[in-house]
Amino acid sequence: MAQAYTEQSQWRNRAEFMQGREQIEAFLQRKWARELAYRLIKEAWAWSDNHIAVRFAYEWRDDSGQWYRSYGNENWEFAADGRMQRRIASINDLPIAEAERKFHWPQGPRPADHPGLTELGL
Template sequence: MEQRHPLPPFNIETAKQKVQLAEDAWNTKDPVKVSLAYTIDSEWRNRSSFVNGREEIVKLLTAKWEKEHQYKLKKELWAFTDNRIAVRFEYEYCNDQGEWFRAYGNENWEFDENGLMQTRYASINDVPIAATERRIF
């Protein structure tokens, strides 16, 4: 059986560990690697997109990172309970025109008993920034 440690129920240490593992995976910008942390039928809301399952996750992330260059993400644990974690995050990227943005957001995660994320709801807002205002390297 496929498992992703740490497993729920979470405590402060394991919740922080889960958040750091997610941050590390997303910063690889490898859609397949990222998708393996989610259940086969994982349900997502990412901005105004709704996707289901690893195949759609890979497709969404591939398109995302084709447009968001020099992407760098930082996540922070906000709250947790038995099998749920809430995070705040920010990331920076530049587009094809060389314009820089910082995206701010919140995610609500729900995990199955094997530590795979079965639900991810993300609210994200982008703010234009100057290249000199970057703070995530």
């Protein structure tokens, strides 16, 4: 997955700043170890030239069983070869009860017939 980013790609995720594939890989390993049962929905917000903005929500639980819905926006900038060279993410985490979950599908990609953010009122 890290090959999708330029070698000197710059990321900001919440208050964490990373530069380069090695730091991004370490960040993603920590994230995926912490955010369990992860389900994500993204919607394109705007785009032009080599920039894309998306809004997203994802649901996950921690190792104690507490569920969260994380909301945010990402701005992506791409190099001429199509790899991401900059990612800026602003994210807020909302603790939710398991009964409040809205993203129900087996682990893996979201099924094509599952409602998106707009349809879910998010």
